[in-house]
Amino acid sequence: xxxxxxxxxxxxxxxxxxxxxxxxxxxxxxxxxxxxxxxxxxxxxxxxxxxxxxxxxxxxxxxxxxxxxxxxxxxxxxxxxxxxxxxxxxxxxxxxxxxxxxxxxxxxxxxxxxxxxxxxxxxxxxxxxxxxxxxxxxxxxxxxxxxxxxxxxxxxxxxxxxxxxxxxxxxxxxxxxxxxxxxxxxxxxxxxxxxxxxxxxxxxxxxxxxxxxxxxxxxxxxxxxxxxxxxxxxxxxxxxxxxxxxxxxxxxxxxxxxxxxxxxxxxxxxxxxxxxxxxxxxxxxxxxxxxxxxxxxxxxxxxxxxxxxxxxxxxxxxxxxxxxxxxxxxxxxxxxxxxxxxxxxxxxxx
Numbered sequence: 169x170x171x172x173x174x175x176x177x178x179x180x181x182x183x184x185x186x187x188x189x190x191x192x193x194x195x196x197x198x199x200x201x202x203x204x205x206x207x208x209x210x211x212x213x214x215x216x217x218x219x220x221x222x223x224x225x226x227x228x229x230x231x232x233x234x235x236x237x238x239x240x241x242x243x244x245x246x247x248x249x250x251x252x253x254x255x256x257x258x259x260x261x262x263x264x265x266x267x268x269x270x271x272x273x274x275x276x277x278x279x280x281x282x283x284x285x286x287x288x289x290x291x292x293x294x295x296x297x298x299x300x301x302x303x304x305x306x307x308x309x310x311x312x313x314x315x316x317x318x319x320x321x322x323x324x325x326x327x328x329x330x331x332x333x334x335x336x337x338x339x340x341x342x343x344x345x346x347x348x349x350x351x352x353x354x355x356x357x358x359x360x361x362x363x364x365x366x367x368x369x370x371x372x373x374x375x376x377x378x379x380x381x382x383x384x385x386x387x388x389x390x391x392x393x394x395x396x397x398x399x400x401x402x403x404x405x406x407x408x409x410x411x412x413x414x415x416x417x418x419x420x421x422x423x424x425x426x427x428x429x430x431x432x433x434x435x436x437x438x439x440x441x442x443x444x445x446x447x448x449x450x451x452x453x454x455x456x457x458x459x460x461x462x463x464x465x466x467x468x469x470x471x472x473x474x475x476x477x478x479x480x481x482x483x484x485x486x487x488x489x490x491x492x493x494x495x496x497x498x499x500x501x502x503x504x505x506x507x508x509x510x511x512x513x514x515x516x517x518x
Contacts (some may be wrong), residue, residue: 190234190242197224200252201486201513207504220253223302223486223515227267236273241280244271267335273407278344278351285339288352288373289331289402290385295375296404296417298439298453298485300472306472306490307510308435308457310334314492315457315468316500321423325392330419330435330459332388332400336369350375351371352386360393367393373402382415398423411443429462450475459497466497487512 203219206212220226236242247267249258261268268403274283275296293309294301301310308315312328327333336356343352351374356366373386384474385403392398404417416438423431441454452473459466474488499505 170471172250181256184211190230192230192502194228194230195220196226196228197515197517198252199224199513199515201511203509203511205507205509207502207507209503210504218253219305219511219513220251221249221258222305222511222513223484223488223492224517225304226252226258227369229268229272239275239276240272240273241465242273243281244452245269245285246280270339273399278339278342280342282340284335284337285341285367287331287333287336287388288341288354288371289338289386289388289400290334291352292373292375292402292413293331293417293419295382295384296402296406296415298413298415298437298451299472302486303472303474303488303490303511304416306470306488306511307453308436308455308470309471312457315498317431317433317459318461318464318497320428320467321433321459321461324423324425324431325396326389326423326433327421330402330417330421332371332390332398332402332421333369334412339369348377350377358391358393363395365391366395367391373513380407380409382408384417388450394426396424413441416437425512431461432458434458434460448475448477455488458499461497464497466499467495468498469493483514485514486513 199221201222203222204214204216206214208215213416227247227249232244234242237241245268246265248265251258266291268285270281270283270285272279290310297309299307304310305313306312308328309330311334315328317326317328338353338357338359341354353372356369370388371386371388374385383405386402390398390479401417401422406413406415418436420434435457437453437455439451441451442448443449455470457468470490472488473492476486477485478484488511490509494505
């Protein structure tokens with residue numbers, strides 16, 4: 169009889185485990201290579217360095233999905249970034265899941281996710297980027313890489329990116345895809361006692377993916393903990409023509425201040441990708457950043473040519489050449505107005 173009770177208990181435990189089991193996937197990317205840049209200091213010297221995540225940012229992540237029945241699914245995502253040069257976390261705050269830490273539910277109506285996650289502005293910018301969010305350490309879209317804003321503008325809350333923030337903490341985000349249209353909305357809590365609007369952010373966006381035509385737009389409004397408003401608008405489109413894909417877009421961000429007027433950053437870009445063969449693809453794109461305030465103006469122009477050779481769905485070789493030109497308030501601390509760079513490496517997805 170004791171054996172029967174034991175078997176029954178084991179069966180119950182196994183049944184409970186089966187119902188609670190979720191499908192968890194481990195994934196990631198590792199990318200390394202070499203990069204050379206001219207004019208990296210005030211003396212105009214060049215530097216050869218090891219690239220880490222040059223083509224696609226290094227990451228290690230976990231995704232999980234559980235079928236709750238009735239078309240409803242629970243899901244989560246945890247993602248951490250790291251440097252392939254040293255193996256260290258790729259952020260100064262030593263945050264384990266600095267890239268994503270979110271959980272949510274979804275169904276035919278769309279899905280709602282809560283936590284630290286990519287913003288609507290970022291997802292729209294990625295959709296419109298000719299390089300599809302590659303070379304993020306060079307292109308001034310998601311993080312504003314290579315564009316040094318005046319310190320006062322950065323302190324006030326203006327970003328050099330085109331997304332008005334790559335990720336938001338405390339973010340509640342909805343996304344739903346209905347045919348060729350994807351609609352998004354989000355609200356990031358500021359968590360300031362006595363005032364729910366301070367430190368918060370809200371955004372809406374939509375994209376259209378047709379057989380030939382591409383369209384997307386997003387609007388983000390944030391409020392600093394001091395109660396100053398930041399507004400950002402992003403819109404663009406493109407089209408596919410046989411092996412070529414063309415994209416063009418513009419973003420505008422405006423940060424208000426208490427006494428210095430508005431700080432403004434505008435980024436305009438256009439580019440084309442062409443697949444010569446299933447394994448060989450090249451992309452050429454130009455990016456222009458314009459900064460303006462009551463006190464100064466500045467400009468940065470970037471021309472980037474990149475190519476990839478795909479060994480498989482997971483592994484590819486890449487190489488790029490980039491040319492930068494700086495004017496006015498966007499001249500970096502090196503005081504150099506021209507800079508050239510070249511990168512080459514290997515990327516593997518797992």
